[in-house]
Amino acid sequence: MSFSKRQRSGSYKGRSLPHYSSQSAVQEKFHGRISPWFISVSLAIPGLRTRRLRLWLLNPRRMHQCTVSRFGRKRGFAVLVFAFAALVFTTFALAKRFATEEKTWPAFTGDPPTLVFRREDLHRIWSWEVASGHYPSRRSLPEQLGLRSVLNNPALPPRRTALPTRFRAPSGPNTVTTRGVGPKRAYLDIQSQPPHVAYPPRPVPGSIADLDIVMEHCDFSEKKYVRDCLEVLRMGGGLDNGKRLRRNHKKMNDWKYIYLELNETTPPDTSAMDQSGPALITSIAREDPDSGLIKKRGVEWEVPPIALPETQTYRPYPSLPEPCDSENPRIFHMFWTGPFTDKPYLALLSFLFTQNTGLHLPEYQETAACRPKFWLWINPGPAAAVPNPSATRDMFAQLKSSPWAAPFLHPRFKDVIQFKLWNTTEQLDGVPELAKEWRTRESLFNSGGHVISVPPKKEKVESADSAELSNGTEKAKADEDDILNRTGSKSSTSYDRLSVILSDMARFILCHRFGGIYLDADTLLLRDWEELWGWKGAFAYRWSRLEKYNTAVLHLNKGSALGTFLFRTALKNDLDFHPMTVSRYLKEAHLEGLLLRLPDALFDSAWLSTEYYQRDRPPQPFFTDFGDFFDTPLANSAAPHALGFDGFFKGAFSYHFHNYWWKPFDPARNWPDLGPRFIAGEEAARANIRAAAKAAAVAEGKVEVASDEDEDEDEDQRDLDWSTVLKRTFESYIRGERPTMYGEWLEW
Incomplete structure (x- = not known):
């Protein structure tokens, strides 16, 4: 657009044109309508009809005009959004820094609160666990608890402080630690x-x-x-x-x-104790003992107060009359559903290869070390099925006929490996915190808030075996593939989700009822767990980069206060035992310290690198995907055979390969290769493989089928994968060709 000389001089039909600077041409839209920086808002004052309260607020419209005129429409809007976000962040940062416990700010996590216990109950839980020796840690207790006194801790030695108080590092006004009164x-x-x-x-x-x-x-x-x-x-x-x-x-x-x-205890020198922890955290309002706690909506606080047994007596190892402590039994629990495969088979072999089972002695005598045991819990049918009266007899008959399971029924292993029948009703009735109320819940299958309902007509579900013995129609096969009838995960698409959800609950039940450590079935043991058994605290491990729990490894003390809290809380939250939900239970109750969240390096060393973390300095071996365990990349495939078991995450206590139930450990020798003693099972497994291969060939229309002799020839790939190396290492121990990782030979 161009203007005449007269127009440029400033007159146009008797009116003056507004003048705009070159840097703010967009202000042309706002001439004559520039908004003020502040606007007044009047509010009615309750009880005073004739008076109103006037407040002056920053004008959003004026801010918008200013940013648009200075930066342009798009950039101005972005600057405005950034300024608003900075204001909100600063507000909450100051609130977190200076606010008191009485003032609670809304959370934006999107997860509803789960808490059902008052602060007084949380005090009692902490006191019970510490007094029972289940907190052998010097970590400070959460200040949100408002503990009334410093707790004596029999699992810690007395702290010796050489420096006077004025020279010690400040520990904060609300720091409370336990007082060690235990052995050196x-x-x-x-x-x-x-x-x-x-x-x-x-x-x-x-x-x-x-x-x-x-x-x-x-x-x-x-x-x-x-x-x-x-x-x-x-x-x-x-x-x-x-x-x-x-x-x-x-x-x-x-x-x-x-x-x-040491079998000696020195009375704590209270004069030298660090007494920086106050007797009472004053930030907790006395008039409201539960201030700062956010209760689950629609649910009343737990009443009466939490019922706990007498505290357990902490007994150091040297004071035990025998190596095994009855209150802390050394039992590995594992849960399995469906046909017995190479997955629980290798888990059991890893147990025999690494743990101090005493199988290297002709007759084991528990004189020095406590002998660990492995309890494999079998759910014989689909997770939603009701076991029949002969379930136990049928279970052992199936185990005896399974080439993968039969070797562990050998009398040599009867004292260290035991198969147990899982019965959901019996197990739930065996938990006092659930026995009277679990039947009132709509469903037992709740995972992270996702509930799978089981219709009444589906309560009695046919097992996979009975389905195969029926007419073999497509309808039977479809029923077997239905989510309510699955027994085990046969592929990534037919995942047995119900059994996984049931196992989330089963691990807490087993540890609470019997004590011990629960392991997911996709876990292999890599070293002796003696030192972990000695640590009397409860633990799980970290969910990779997230500050959440993964309960693929879980240790709970038998009949503990922590277990009572978890079951009562889960009951009021629809029996949700998903690890993410359990993380919320403990975080909201300030009980995370009682279930130590160990680094996943101890049990799951590949997890971080599979999620693109620490790839600048990865561990050995370097996995970028969990599938690398089964199909080791060609560039790294020299390591498994050359390094063997000693080169596989050495130092870690276990390895978690995260599902892959359908992937064989050893494709070329996908059978139990345990030598002449168990040759019958090997031959049966190889016959099954040949029959399945022939059936597949016929189904594909192939005329020529390889002979049995040809199929018996091993087709090993030149470079063995890690899964194959570990399987063959464990099997060579059973065959008597090598000792355990500690140099002990199996005595038959």
């Missing part, structure tokens, strides 16, 4: 002694892992690498078996995380 500790330097340096030594009976030290070297939140954590674990645990490289002496002392409790 002697930290061990574990090494193989000549001439026995070919294998690492067994852990010292009664030794305990100081998980505070482990957290110091392994916590992902503190930017610790899995690779470095594994080095600390294997060096401090003596797994290096004489292959130590020169390291800084002080650093090596810092890596000593295994200790023994």
